[in-house]
Amino acid sequence: MHEKTLILTETPPALLERLEPRVKLICVAAWALCIVTAPPQRWPLLVANVAILALLLVTNARLAGRFVRRLLPALPAILGICLFLPFLQPGEPIGRLGFLTITRPGLDAAIRVGSAATLCLAAVALLWASTRRDQLLVGLRGVGLPAIFVGLLAFMLRYLDVLRPELHRLIDARTARTIGPRGPGRLRSGAHVIGVLFLRAHDRAEQVADAMAARGYTGELRGLHTPHFHRHDILAGVTFCGGVLACRLTLGA
DSSP states (O other), X not given: OOOOOOOOOOOOOOTGGGSOHHHHHHHHHHHHHHHHTSOTTOHHHHHHHHHHHHHHHHHTGGGHHHHHHHHGGGHHHHHHHHHHHHHHSOSOEEEEETTEEEEHXXXXXXXXXXXXXXXHHHHHHHHHHHSOHHHHHHHHHHTTOOHHHHHHHHHHHHHHHHHHHHHHHHHXXXXXXXXXXXXXXXXXXXXXXXXXXXXHHHHHHHHHHHHXXXXXXXXXXXXXXXXXXXXXXXXXXXXXXXXHHHHHHHHOO
């Protein structure tokens, strides 16, 4: 009999996954600064920024799924804000929707806010998709964010994964013991579930705080990732920041 050997090959990381988290954070900050300071109605600059983002996605195609999953939940909030702006800004009317008047300054503001917010959130989503959670927290601390802020963010991310299954267990237990109230009864039952979840989260927080104090926690997070710059990190950071700044100065002047 001939034996077949199965060889498992690990997928090589994307280009962005190889970069130092601090470099990516600095690049995102430079990108956001150039986006929010761009003058209105600079369409060539907007097209150039979209092209830069598209180029990053093409060269890091394996991150596309994670990028979309992180960006999509934020888009409805941006769309909701942009839908109201055309009616809130005074100025030259260009149309009516019932008793509401659409103005040209409002429409321009909606386009500007929507495009800027989407581009900034897309950069954050790409950063999140290309960086592991522990590396991102160490990178945030490395660029100068206070330890207490990074610590709170780390605990929030960690215990969301703990409390989410706890909430599902409470909902399943309520469903198994009741027929399923409707109307005001459903709201009352949901409030009880949230109250029990809060009490359990409070008890767990006290236990975790006691355990951390017993282990000598000083307020500074420690991770397995030791940040250090490589030559390609510096080259990539300088190239990206220089390209974004050049587009801002040439196309947005």
